[in-house]
Amino acid sequence: MDTLKEGGEKIMKCKKYILPGILIGCLLFGGIVIASRDDFFSVAKVGDFAKTLRRNIEEGDTGEILLRGEHVSVQRDQYEQSRKFYLATGLGEKEASESALVYCKEFNSLYHEAIRKNYDVSDGELEKYIDEMRENFHSANVSPESVQIYRAILKQFDSEDQYWEYQKKVYQKQLPIEKMNRDLEEEFYQKNPQASSEDWEKEFQKIKDELVLKENFHN
DSSP: OOGGGOSTTSOEEOSSSOOOSSOSSEEEETTEEEEOOGGGSOHHHHHHHHHHHHHHHHHOOOOOEEEEOSSOEEEHHHHHHHHHHHHHTTOOHHHHHHHHHHHHHHHHHHHHHHHHTTOOOOHHHHHHHHHHHHHHHTOTTSOHHHHHHHHHHHTTSSOHHHHHHHHHHHHHHHHHHHHHHHHHHHHHHHHOTTOOHHHHHHHHHHHHHHHHHHHTOBO
16 A cells, blocks of 8 residues: 555645645655645654754765665665654654655656656756745745744754755756656646546556556665
8 A cells, every 4th residue: 555645634645746845834755745734743853854854964875775776776865864754744653664665766766757758957947946945935824833844944954045055956856857747747637638636646646656666676
């Protein structure tokens, strides 16, 4: 069973499968968006997640490979960061570990497919996207709970600028995936004009499952 579909009231799927950032209303994780109310997040666990981000910046990737696929691999650093994220959403250790593995496999498989299809992002596009994200995080519409979570993350960075510099690295990979997914969705609705958003979600999950299967991940 896809553990991302579990979690009951704590975690719900968002109709838009690509949204910016780590949190605030909808949380993006590599082509997967988890819509979750802010009050489900543990500020302490969000802080742990942010510490992992900070450590990755300071120490860099260890290069340790957890799983190998035909074209891509899952690094332990990526898995641990993902696991801390899911713990912050309120999942238990077992569910968080399972969800992190699902995410890592899907994200890396999607990224390989996007690059294979020649999707990329320019420096200008990246700068504009990050600037817009940053403005949104300071919007008057952001809830007090979201502000609290955002501040918990920023505490683990030397400055807000350092945090957004980190996000640039994240979106160098994320935006090509977003472009590909948007085109896939448009193509789906052109072929199926009467389809619902739920129909597209099922189709998108099928695409991800097929890409992961092709990678044949193993230890």
